[in-house]
Amino acid sequence: MNLFADFEVRIKTALEGLDIIREKRDSVDFSRLTVESPRDPSHGDVATNAAMVLAKPLGTNPRALADVIAAKLKEDADVVEVTVAGPGFINLRLSTGYWQRLLAAMIRAGTDYGRSVTGAGKKVNVEFVSANPTGPMHVGHCRGAVVGDALANLMGFAGYEVTKEYYINDAGSQIDVLARSCFLRYREALGEEVGEIPAGLYPGDYLVPVGQALAKEFGTRLHNMPPEDWMPLVKERAIEAMMAMIREDLDALNVHHDVFYSERTLHADGAARIRQAINDLTFKGHVYRGTLPPPKGQLPEDWEDREQTLFRSTEVGDDIDRPLIKSDGSYTYFAADVAYFKDKFERGYDEMIYVLGADHGGYVKRLEAVARAVSGGSAKLTVLLCQLVKLFRNGEPVKMSKRSGDFVTLREVVDEVGRDPVRFMMLYRKNSEPLDFDFAKVTEQSKDNPVFYVQYAHARCMSVFRQARDAFPDLDLESVDFAEAASEITDPAEMQLIAKLAEYPRLIEASAQSQEPHRLAFYLYDLASSFHAHWNKGKDNPELRFVKDNDRKSTIARLGLVRAVASVLKSGLAITGTAAPDEMR
Structure with missing residues (x-):
């Protein structure tokens, strides 16, 4: 049950009834009409x-x-107050009964609460990471991996049909160097x-086992071969x-990932697929x-001061036209990008999302131009750029890794602090903003550590159920109808917690549509904060405690509220790829 979608329908229905x-x-267009929480909660529940x-x-x-609309909305049985503010904003305050029914719906839905059909099955390809297969992944890849994966999870939860894809850059000079x-x-x-x-070769120790494996498989045979013979064999094993x-x-x-797509397939059979993509663009003019x-500035590798085969990309939104075929007849790297997009388009995707590092900012316009040219404007292409991650330990910059040779590896970061802190903190800034990651701060147990604070909220929810079992050993919590008991929830502080839960479906839809998974991480922190605050009120006021030894009926009702909080926390954490622990260790 989506509170805001529900009242959007009610408000539009009320409007339709006005003379x-x-x-x-x-002459009336409802498309700009919005229904949301008031900026100031004291003004009401819906605006x-x-x-x-x-x-x-x-x-x-x-x-x-x-004033006319407000009078009509007062007729709604679930609206207890309507006020007009400022130049014409309308604020509604909802009945206790509405919040109770909404809580019951949340409880029944469990971790499916907030799941949406807004994506309407639209096919989306999210390509992320796509690191060159020349070494271990570094922390910069880590951020793109988390953003891409969480975005794909988020859009899947919102009703899109999502494919997670990795493009293997296994063709080109970097593979020769490898x-x-x-x-x-x-x-x-x-x-x-x-x-x-x-100089010019990869120095990291991670290649030592590869050399050892080659020696075990081939003995000294490779050593006696000319480069043109050993090169393809070593390439294959190295990749x-x-x-x-x-x-x-x-x-x-x-x-x-669902798909690992090899660039080499585009170059197979004499680069037939690249040639076909260029032919198609040629046919379209x-x-x-x-x-x-x-x-201006440093010359790119594919620029030549001679006649070439060029993509007329300026006519489809790019800054300059792009080379496709060099003067020696070989294809540019960009030509493979064209063929790769064409392949995605022919696989039936409505939208292609590329999650790239900030150093790929120059690719945005050219890729968008490719999308317009290849699809005739029918397919959408979005590029999300992930800014740099700076690593610190107690405020001091972290030194480079000996294993990689010149950077800190993703695996080293995960092994030191754990998967959950890495994943959640990589989402706790918008991808377009730089991120400082401090090993000490992401492992401390405090409110200042978002991942701990959110996971602790879920663990606290689970501890409430353990307390209830101790207080009422004869109560079978597995068979209790917590949704039915939601009608016992009446305290204003509890209503505020329900209101925070009610934001979740709208948050899911808005975050998926704007492709901003960081908004989910922010929401989970806010929900955790609301839950912890309510918990603390119970420490000061026994009447607000979730478990009351002398009041079974009230306890059951409040356990339903706790279950709804736990379900949303678990659902949101799952989308971020983070665990929802029953206990904090």
Whole structure:
């Protein structure tokens, strides 16, 4: 049961019954009408801007129209008070009975409360992480992994049909470098003294096991082969080893993709799929032969001062046209991006979301241009950029990792502080804002540590049920109809807690539509804060305690409220990929 959706329907129905609306129905548009919580809770439970957005097309004063609407809304049995504020905002205060029925609906829904159909089964592809398979994942990948995974979970809960995808960049010069780096470690495994790792190769110790595996499989045979023979063999083994390591890192973070898409498949059969994508763009008039002026600043690798095959991307929203085929006949990296998007589009996705690092900001316009050209504007493409993560320990910057060679690995962070603090804190800032991650702060047990505070709220909920079992050993909590007992909840403080729970369905829909999973993390912290505050009131006032040894009826009713809080916390934490513990250890 969605409080705001319910009252949006009620308010629109009330408006339809007004003579002033019926007389000018063709000129009235309800699309800008909103129903939300008042900014000041003392003003009421629900607020609407109906009079503000309808006054002009109706040719009347907003305040006067608000008075007419307010009189109509007073007829609703679940509305106990209607007031008009400011230039025409309408505030409603709801009956105790409505809050009780809403709580009963929450209890019956359990962890499905808030689940939505707003996505209407729309097919969405969320591509995230997509780290080059050349080494372990670092903490920057970690943020994109969490944001992408939580966003996919959130949109799935909101009714979208979501696919989580990883694009394996297993073609290109970086894979050649990987293979040469592994071959050096192979020679080392054979007993050769390789000395300091040459510049241009990957220096991390993570490649030592790959070299050892090559030596075990091939013995000295690779050493006696020319590069053109050992290179494809080493590439294959190196990519497999790197992807196995990346999958293990992602698993440690509780991230699991539905699809791992290999870039090499685009280059198979003479790059047939890239060629077909370019042919399709050519047929649509988006490709031509020409030259590009030198860009300002540092020249990109694919710029050439000669005629090339170019994508006319400026006609579909880009800043400059983009090379597709170099003068030597080889395809640019961007050409593979075109073919990859075309493949997604042909797989039937309505929207493609790319979660990328902040250093990929220059890709946004070109990818959006590709989407418009390939789909004719029918498919939506969204790029979410994740800003940098800075690591601290007690306020001091964390040094680089010896294992990786030049960065702190994702696995090192997860192993030190645990999966849950990493996941929740990566969402506790909007992805477009820089994030400071302090190892000490994310493990302290205090209100200042959001993940602890939220998980502690769920654990406290579970402790209430343990207290109830001790207080009433003959009470079978598994068979109690807590929803039926919701009619016993009457205290204003308890109503405020129900009101906070009532925000959840709207929060889910709004966060999914805006693609902002951080809003869920903020909400969970606010809900936890409301629950802890109510708990503390019970310490001072025995009448507000959840478990009253001398009042079984009141205890059962309040256990229903606690169950609703626990269900929302568990549901929200599951979307963030974080556990909801029964006890804090």
